[in-house]
Amino acid sequence: MEQVPLLVLGTGVDGLAAALCLAHQGFPVQVLDRGPDPAVEDDPVVTGSTLLRPAATRVLHGLGLLDPLLARTLELQRFTHLDAGTGQPLRKVELGEQVRARFGYPVLIVAREELRRALAGACARDEMISVRYDSRLTGVEDIGDAALVTLEGGEEWRAEALVGADGASSRVRALLDGGAGALSPTFVVRRGSVAATAGESAHPELRVWSAPALQVVRTPSPVGGADVMFVTRADLPPAEREWIVSRLDPDVRRTVSGVATREPDQVVAHQRPLPRWTRHRLTVVGAAAQPLLPHAGEEENQALLDAHALGAAFDRSDGRILPGLEGYEALRATARAACAAKVAEFAALAHAEGLTRRLRDRLWAREAVDEVAEIVGEL
Numbered sequence: 001m002e003q004v005p006l007l008v009l010g011t012g013v014d015g016l017a018a019a020l021c022l023a024h025q026g027f028p029v030q031v032l033d034r035g036p037d038p039a040v041e042d043d044p045v046v047t048g049s050t051l052l053r054p055a056a057t058r059v060l061h062g063l064g065l066l067d068p069l070l071a072r073t074l075e076l077q078r079f080t081h082l083d084a085g086t087g088q089p090l091r092k093v094e095l096g097e098q099v100r101a102r103f104g105y106p107v108l109i110v111a112r113e114e115l116r117r118a119l120a121g122a123c124a125r126d127e128m129i130s131v132r133y134d135s136r137l138t139g140v141e142d143i144g145d146a147a148l149v150t151l152e153g154g155e156e157w158r159a160e161a162l163v164g165a166d167g168a169s170s171r172v173r174a175l176l177d178g179g180a181g182a183l184s185p186t187f188v189v190r191r192g193s194v195a196a197t198a199g200e201s202a203h204p205e206l207r208v209w210s211a212p213a214l215q216v217v218r219t220p221s222p223v224g225g226a227d228v229m230f231v232t233r234a235d236l237p238p239a240e241r242e243w244i245v246s247r248l249d250p251d252v253r254r255t256v257s258g259v260a261t262r263e264p265d266q267v268v269a270h271q272r273p274l275p276r277w278t279r280h281r282l283t284v285v286g287a288a289a290q291p292l293l294p295h296a297g298e299e300e301n302q303a304l305l306d307a308h309a310l311g312a313a314f315d316r317s318d319g320r321i322l323p324g325l326e327g328y329e330a331l332r333a334t335a336r337a338a339c340a341a342k343v344a345e346f347a348a349l350a351h352a353e354g355l356t357r358r359l360r361d362r363l364w365a366r367e368a369v370d371e372v373a374e375i376v377g378e379l
Helices: 013-023 054-062 066-070 097-103 112-125 171-175 238-246 250-256 299-316 321-350 354-365 371-376
Strands: 002-009 029-032 049-052 073-075 078-083 089-094 108-111 129-132 137-142 147-151 156-164 187-194 205-211 214-220 226-233 266-268 282-284
Touching: 002 013, 002 147, 013 029, 013 112, 013 129, 013 299, 029 156, 049 054, 049 112, 049 214, 049 299, 054 066, 054 097, 054 299, 066 108, 066 112, 089 354, 097 371, 108 112, 112 129, 137 171, 156 171, 156 321, 171 282, 214 238, 214 250, 226 250, 238 250, 282 321, 299 321
Parallel strands: 002 029, 002 156, 029 129, 078 205, 156 282
Antiparallel strands: 049 108, 073 108, 078 089, 137 147, 147 156, 187 226, 187 266, 205 214, 214 226
């Protein structure tokens, strides 16, 4: 049996960032993941680009990763929200220098795999971190004064503290009463990419089209063209989905033409928050802590903030594990639950109908709304 002080399950953005933040505070960390080493092979599940808000880019700066990443990112200059049926703008928000001046850090677009590779490379260079890929988990046990992890083949690891960064279907979350139930409709997410359009602005612009039954997000890609996310309700029959798409604005139809019929990449609902983020020697980060609806593109941002808070809590605990875990929960549980609720509220507004939709459009058209803070500030 292997024995380690801190064990992280998962090498997504959440798990790798958590390992780095703990190691930067002087704690040795072991990381296990079933997937391939991103330095050797891309993970087919990790696709598309993500939007990093100033709070997240600040965390990357603290880890020494922001400057090396900048050459492989785009700085978002404009956010445009449109009606998917008519193509009419609901709101346009200029970002760029306004965001830098106000928050001190930019809003960046980065490929998810590029971000993961940067974090994995930093972990590989850190002598406090050991990462083992291609390790398939078969069991997790809470044994009170430690956590016990079993891998395929019967290999066992005993950890003084276990950090679950193993996604929305997390085994660690399940031990923390993770079956709390959905608070929203279930949504299906499809992702793909499109070529750049003729006459496309040289200033990177994020476009969001909303309708009662769907949402489309077009994010310019640092490697050219754009990444597309197509979100629909899970209870929308295929024939009805096709009919709705056929009646969308022509720009939206072109954007989703190669995406709308793809197999789903994700099925997700807004979940009731965990009653506790820690139990004995267990805790969770990222989607394992609180899955988020995809509408606001907030998952990687919150994963980085979770990781930063975990490192800060362990730093304040003077090396004591239980106070570190409890301090982390105090720092992040309420904040992440509030973020998840705000994302769910945004999704509800994006899919609004009737009077609610008309009131929404009037609200978004008002100059009194602080849209820069709403779009790029901490949720």
